[in-house]
Amino acid sequence: MKKNILLILLLAIFTNSWISKASSSPEPVLDINGKILRTHTMYYIVPLNRENGGLAVETIGNETCQLGVVEEKYDENGNILEFIPVDKKKGVIRVSTDLNVAIFSAYECRQSTVWKLEEYDPSTGKYFVNVGGVDGNPGPQTIRNWFKIEKYGHGYKFVYCPFSVCSYCKVICKDVGVDMVNGQRRLVLSDVPLVFNFKRQFTS
Secondary structure: OHHHHHHHHHHHHHHHHHHHHHHHOOOEOEOOOOOEOEOOOOEEEEEOOOOOOOEEEEEOOOOOOOEEEEEOOOOOOEOOEEEEEOOOOOOEOEOOOOEEEEEOOOOOOOOOOEEEEOOOEOOOOEOEEEEOOOOOOOOHHHHHHOEEEEEEOOEEEEEEOOOOOOOOOOOOOEEEEEEEEOOEEEEEEEOOOOOEEEEEOOOO
């Protein structure tokens, strides 16, 4: 009898611990069909403002492989993206969690397509989001490669605030928005976020 009571108590403690741990996890990010975003899966960005398209990689300078992330004007889908959480063992993409964003492009350049926040540009007063970041390896050396997804109204937004990657690093915490520069809608840190939803890429 005593053994049964002890077993019940241990089971109750384990169950409560599991429920507490599950409830403390940030909520999962959902796509436009209500499905949970997962790792190793490709998605398109669908802006709530349908006047513009998805996200893409474009040449931003005089050299072909000087690439930045832009919001397309006419391409509804843009390029596909993959999200890589700081803990690669996790299969679910959750809000308020640092992750790498990899965007796929047609440019054949010898650089990573992981998003990277550039140094402050004094000529424009902006922090631009380009590619060329490092996948994984969280720490001060990769502090500019981590972004978060946050719920915002009827959609989501990207935020740069990588405290969990380096708690002692001095970082900026700001939304990711869009700014028109030389005819391109460049991704930048902004007070006005780009608001969007996710659409999964289905392969035949």
